[in-house]
Amino acid sequence: MPTIKEVALLAGVSTATVSRAMMNPQQVAEKTRRKVEAAIAEVGYSPNAIARNLRTSESKTIVVIIPDIENMFFAKIVRGIQTIAQQQGYKVLLGDTVHNATLANDYLELVRSKQADGVISLTAELPKVLQHGTSMPMVMACEYFPDFPIPTVRIDNQAAAYQAVKYLLELGHKQIAYISGPLDNPICIARSAGYRQAMQEAGYSINELAKEEGDFSFHSGHAAFERLHRQYKMSALFCFNDMMALGAMRSAISLGLKVPDDLSIVGMDDLLFSQYTDPQLTTIMQPQTLIGETAMQILIKILNAKTVHQDNVLQTQLLVRSSSRRYQKL
Amino acid sequence: MPTIKEVALLAGVSTATVSRAMMNPQQVAEKTRRKVEAAIAEVGYSPNAIARNLRTSESKTIVVIIPDIENMFFAKIVRGIQTIAQQQGYKVLLGDTVHNATLANDYLELVRSKQADGVISLTAELPKVLQHGTSMPMVMACEYFPDFPIPTVRIDNQAAAYQAVKYLLELGHKQIAYISGPLDNPICIARSAGYRQAMQEAGYSINELAKEEGDFSFHSGHAAFERLHRQYKMSALFCFNDMMALGAMRSAISLGLKVPDDLSIVGMDDLLFSQYTDPQLTTIMQPQTLIGETAMQILIKILNAKTVHQDNVLQTQLLVRSSSRRYQKL
DNA sequence: GTGAAAGCGCTAACAG
DNA sequence: CTGTTAGCGCTTTCAC
Numbered sequence: 001m002p003t004i005k006e007v008a009l010l011a012g013v014s015t016a017t018v019s020r021a022m023m024n025p026q027q028v029a030e031k032t033r034r035k036v037e038a039a040i041a042e043v044g045y046s047p048n049a050i051a052r053n054l055r056t057s058e059s060k061t062i063v064v065i066i067p068d069i070e071n072m073f074f075a076k077i078v079r080g081i082q083t084i085a086q087q088q089g090y091k092v093l094l095g096d097t098v099h100n101a102t103l104a105n106d107y108l109e110l111v112r113s114k115q116a117d118g119v120i121s122l123t124a125e126l127p128k129v130l131q132h133g134t135s136m137p138m139v140m141a142c143e144y145f146p147d148f149p150i151p152t153v154r155i156d157n158q159a160a161a162y163q164a165v166k167y168l169l170e171l172g173h174k175q176i177a178y179i180s181g182p183l184d185n186p187i188c189i190a191r192s193a194g195y196r197q198a199m200q201e202a203g204y205s206i207n208e209l210a211k212e213e214g215d216f217s218f219h220s221g222h223a224a225f226e227r228l229h230r231q232y233k234m235s236a237l238f239c240f241n242d243m244m245a246l247g248a249m250r251s252a253i254s255l256g257l258k259v260p261d262d263l264s265i266v267g268m269d270d271l272l273f274s275q276y277t278d279p280q281l282t283t284i285m286q287p288q289t290l291i292g293e294t295a296m297q298i299l300i301k302i303l304n305a306k307t308v309h310q311d312n313v314l315q316t317q318l319l320v321r322s323s324s325r326r327y328q329k330l
Numbered sequence: 331m332p333t334i335k336e337v338a339l340l341a342g343v344s345t346a347t348v349s350r351a352m353m354n355p356q357q358v359a360e361k362t363r364r365k366v367e368a369a370i371a372e373v374g375y376s377p378n379a380i381a382r383n384l385r386t387s388e389s390k391t392i393v394v395i396i397p398d399i400e401n402m403f404f405a406k407i408v409r410g411i412q413t414i415a416q417q418q419g420y421k422v423l424l425g426d427t428v429h430n431a432t433l434a435n436d437y438l439e440l441v442r443s444k445q446a447d448g449v450i451s452l453t454a455e456l457p458k459v460l461q462h463g464t465s466m467p468m469v470m471a472c473e474y475f476p477d478f479p480i481p482t483v484r485i486d487n488q489a490a491a492y493q494a495v496k497y498l499l500e501l502g503h504k505q506i507a508y509i510s511g512p513l514d515n516p517i518c519i520a521r522s523a524g525y526r527q528a529m530q531e532a533g534y535s536i537n538e539l540a541k542e543e544g545d546f547s548f549h550s551g552h553a554a555f556e557r558l559h560r561q562y563k564m565s566a567l568f569c570f571n572d573m574m575a576l577g578a579m580r581s582a583i584s585l586g587l588k589v590p591d592d593l594s595i596v597g598m599d600d601l602l603f604s605q606y607t608d609p610q611l612t613t614i615m616q617p618q619t620l621i622g623e624t625a626m627q628i629l630i631k632i633l634n635a636k637t638v639h640q641d642n643v644l645q646t647q648l649l650v651r652s653s654s655r656r657y658q659k660l
Numbered sequence: 661g662t663g664a665a666a667g668c669g670c671t672a673a674c675a676g
Numbered sequence: 677c678t679g680t681t682a683g684c685g686c687t688t689t690c691a692c
Contacts, residue, residue, distance in 0.1 A: 001442060003684095003685060003686085004685065004686065004687095005685080005686095013662075013663085014662070014663045014664075015663090015685090015686075015687090016662070016663060016664080016665095016687075016688075017661085017662060017663075018686095019686065019687055019688080020661090020662085020687090020688090023687075023688095027661075027662095028661070028662080029661055029662085032661075032662080046439065046442055047443075047685085047686075048384075048442070048443045048444070048684090048685050048686070049439060049440075049442075049443035049445065049686095050380055050383055050384050050443045050444050050445055050684090050685080050686090051384055051443075051668090051684070051685035051686040051687090052685080052686055052687075053380050053668095053686090054378075054380050054381055054384055054668050054669070054670090054684090054685080054686075054687095055667085055668055055685080055686050055687045055688080056668085056686085056687070056688095057668075059380075063423075069399075069405045069408055069409070069424070070402070070405040070406070070409070070602070072400070072402060075399045075400040076400070078399055078426060079399070079400065079426075079428070082426065082428065086433075091436050091437075092425075092426075093393075093423045093424065093425065094399070094423070094424035094425070094426065095422075095423060095424065096408060096409075096412065096422075096424065098409070098412065103416075106421050107421075109376070109379070110379075112331070112376045113376065113377065113378050113379030113380055113382075114331075114378055114379070114380045114669095115379055115380055115445060218602060246603075246606065250606050272400070272548060273576075273603050273607075276576065276580050276607065277603075277606065277607060277608065278607065278608030333668095333669060333670085334669065334670065334671095335669080335670095343678075343679085344678070344679045344680075345669085345670075345671090345679095346670095346671075346672085346678070346679060346680080346681095347677090347678060347679075348670095349670065349671055349672090350671090350672095350677095350678085353671075353672095357677075357678095358677070358678080359677060359678085362677080362678080377669085377670075378668090378669050378670070379670095380668090380669080380670090381668070381669035381670040381671090381684090382669080382670055382671075383670095383684095384668090384669080384670075384671095384684050384685070384686095385669085385670050385671045385672080385683085385684055386670085386671065386672090386684090387684080443685095444684095
């Protein structure tokens, strides 16, 4: 790999001039600049970013921590992040934690060690790893932690779940079950609260058997429904995300149930495929692209000025499709 | 951020000793090491990887370049890569190029600048960017370039397409159309050849109207089918990947066609959702996890010993499901 | 407008 | 076993 020194030699200038020609072109004479550019092209020089970062303590790179790259929900969010990042000259690196806190920590390491300037976390694995109260430019998207004072962009999880369950109640359903994500996850706690709020408002008691736990994956939704089906007689099901809803729907169908005739299903997220399955999935849509864009905008503000915007709450929307219908006696 | 100097000062040793205590603990006296470790903990020191990499030219990190994070096909491959990487102590960073050669180049930059040791490319954007014949530890997965002597892990694209089309021919179909990815993409050229081979063997001529181009995305498959439907009367359709096949299937259905009664569809990849759509998608399965694992294993060998394993070809398999059926006169 | 020189934080000889 | 020294490749004062 050619270095700046070789370019300088060939162009007959000092390394400082070569550096300036790249960083502040207007500071260097037209003629000199052209010589430098020619030399750069000739040797095929490309600056060593790592040396540059070491010097400037800035990498113009951010890292996005994703819990599960197989969950399509995150793809659109990443795209939103990338759009803004690119506009502002930031590169984005993705880290998939496979729901593993140690890996999440490795990615945080990139920021500590100056390989990246900041991080957007889409995962809930972080607090286990943030005991040191380590402070770094960071924004949390989707997930959130009441105890950690980290700028967050998210939806109102309790209200969203409330809306989903309320919708099912209005259709006349009484036996409404739900499949949650990990029970200790704050967004799941909030969504559970939304479920309870809606049920209690309608005057129904909460049946512990009406709940099963998954991990947000398709397969966990499939498995959770099988357990649920054995233990609780329901006419409607609310799943905490679409991947699980889709898994549960498949499970229901293969158990011989008709959706929505025997079972209404409502999910949450609105994935690309949610509208193309059979039946199409009714769901609470999350503005995925906007979540990503907002998160990146906040991170850039933090990087520039240390301004902290706490807790941005974005709007969701109920999308009624064909996986849900009015309750009918069987 | 505390530096090694502060640790050294606090521990009452030189920076070299601190460094050794971290890199080669056995080289430093038990007692000294303990002092150093205590100092590290006290100031909350964490080494600046960027300075370290600048010095050692090694990062124990590899980068995976992905053309489109929204295409689920890549998720499983990435998981395969991660499994092996983790076993061998490598971190993996993901870079989504959004089909953009400039971004692809940025990620290559990570290797040139020693922020990563090697790269696995799942994208076809590279050659445009590799004019300089730049050599770096790299393996190509899925895509390949006949002209570039880069270790590759892939399937036999022509044979796979041949198998798909042959299958449709055996079902009695004669009017078989196909939706390709970008026409200048080598794997698409190979798959087109497989299509032609099968058609010609069966004694059918090639109709230029029986072909449309997409970009491997769901939406492009949807749009391509609409064009195809206007210009060519077909009883069967082969799509170069499942995302497009799923898009085409939706398009067909919304145009009032029955799948498979009016139109048989065969895809390629075998995504998680391919078996859960209605109808379930017949497809040529690619061993995604294995592709990822193999690619990473090869990269590690290159990193260790410069051994080059050219062109590993993995097996595919036709999965017959319900989106295809025997031809019937209408 | 340009060059000389210092140094970002770290590791790796080389001495001792 | 440990300290001293010399850079890795780059940017950035500070002079000229």
